[in-house]
Amino acid sequence: MRIIVVGAGEVGYHIAARLVQENHDVVVIDENPRVRERLQSELDVLVIQANGASPAALEEAGIEKTDMLIAVTDVDEVNLTACLLAREWGVRTKIARARNPELSASPFLQGGKRLGIDLLINPNQAVAEEIAKLVRIPAAAQAALFAEGRIQFLGVRVGAGAPILHTRLADLAPVQANHPFLIVAISRRGRLLIPDGQAAVEPDDKVYVVTRKESVPEFLRLLGHEESETRSAFLIGGGRIGLAVAQILEAEGVAVKVLERDPARCQFLADKLQRSLVLQGDGTDIRILQEEGIAQMDAVVTVSNDEATNILAALLGKRYGAAKAIALVQRPDFIPLAASLGIDAALSPRLVTAGVILKYVRRGKVVSLVELSDWEAESMELIVPAGAPVVGRRLRDAKLPADALVGAICRSEEVIIPKGDTVLAAGDRVILFTLPGSIAKVERLFGG
Known part of the structure; x- marks a missing residue:
């Protein structure tokens, strides 16, 4: 496809880079001359230095x-104008980012449909929903649902003394017989490994797994964690993202405290939230954290507008007793830094937004998609069409790239954690893990 990307900040750059990897013809429009230089030196795209609404x-x-x-x-206004102009030229698909909830959540605009926009995404709401997923599963540094919730994709740090330590993956067969799961990747000392049966889990690894929902407790036990229900969360930062997270969590019955520095914003939050306790103060003030019971909290979530404050507050929350720390960062390269400091999970609204958009770009082929937060890799859900090259083949004979792995198959009501002799059928919903360089080949193999 020929695709124009308007705006080449972190979101636009990330999207353009992925689209180029998938062999699309990409044109980028951005006013910043430095952005133009970076794009021309790093990506095979045409760059136009101009206002995208021109x-x-x-x-x-x-x-x-x-x-x-x-x-x-x-x-937001530039994004909407560019899409309106594209509609007049007959462009088939229009996607816009809109931070202002008066635009993205307007009943009148109908999610952008009234303007002819196919996808209108609010990055704040998107990242709030991702944060809520991580709060729900205390042990997970990343979490996603596939096949209408029947299959879970989790990224989990290996706990001290975990039963799985130093065990070859091939030797886990007795456990997998009753609790099927497949480890699709291991993050270890700055490298992402696609393991085979001879690989073993080591201390401090982050393990990525595809499993049936009902097998999650057993898998967490193997990694040294007990499944527990999140009952309380301490939010630091009451901006748009903090408000959205609080609304999601309180609707699920979680006891929420929100700590916000600005008194006027505190009053606004108190009016908007139904059951959350709103507090005024500094999220890096140790005295306040201790007085408000940070040690008893299942999770501390730092979502202020300053990423340095978020990282520091998350570290303090963890240091003073919170079971889990989740931090919001703007720059994606801060995600591995946060993990190295002991923060359980870090999310970037820009990467979350890019992931939602890329999923939409691939719709038809891809039902669902999640990108690893700290690696250029992704897990996707595909529906195998009749006539696809993989239909009727055993997985070991399907000629999948070395850095692609089928983690699960949903066939009618059955969830299959596959082996090499599993045969693929038309209509299967396949959960597949892959690195970016193999996406195009994977889509050809699973295409009709």
Whole structure:
């Protein structure tokens, strides 16, 4: 496809890079000359230095022969205008980022449909939903649901004294017979490994697994964790993301405390929230954290507008007794840094937004998609069409790339954790883990 990306910040750059890897014809429009230099030196894309809401710039980008426009600048109005212009040129698919909830959640705009926009994504709401998933599963550094919730994808740090330590994956067969799961990747000392049966789990590994929902407790036990229910959460930062997280959690029955520095914002939060306790103060003030019972909290979630504050507050929350620490960061390269400091999970709204958009770009082929938060890798759910090259083949004969792995198959009501002799059938929902360089080949193998 020919795709125009308007805006080349972290979201736009990440999307453009992935689209190029998948052999799309990509044009990027951005006003910043430094961005242009970076793109031209690092990606095989045409770059136009201009305002993305300019008809002249869109014409120069070849809007009349474009299949899709993705507008992800930091200015909502520019994104909406670019999509409106694309509609007038007959562009088939229009995607826009909109931070303002008065736009993204407006009943009148119908999620952008009234403007002819196919996907209108609010990054704050998207990341709030991801944070809520992580709060629900205390041991998980990353969590996603596939096959309508029947299959879970988890990233979990190996606990001290975990029963699975130093055990070859091939020797886990007796456990897997009753509690099927498949370890699809291991993050170890700055490297991402696609393991075979001879690989073994080592201390401090982060393990990525695909498993049936009912097998999650046993898998967590093997990694040295007990499954527990989250009953309380301490949110530091009451901005748009903090409010959205609090609303999701209190609707699920979690006891929420929100600590916000600005008194006026505290009053606003108190009016908006039904059962959460709103407190005014500094999230890095140890005295406040201790007085408000941080030691008894199942999770501390730091979602202020300053990522340095978020990292420090998450570390303090963990240091003074919170069971789990989740931090919001703006720069994706801070995610591995946060993990190395002992923060259980870190999320970037930009990467979450890019992941949602990439899933939409691949719709039809891809039912669901999740990117690893600290690696260029992803797990996706595909429906195998009749006539796909893999239909009727055993997995060991399917010629999958070395860095791609089928983690689970959902066939009618049955969930299968596959082995090498498992045969793929048309209509199977396949949960597949892959590195970026193999995405195009995987989609050819599973295409109709």
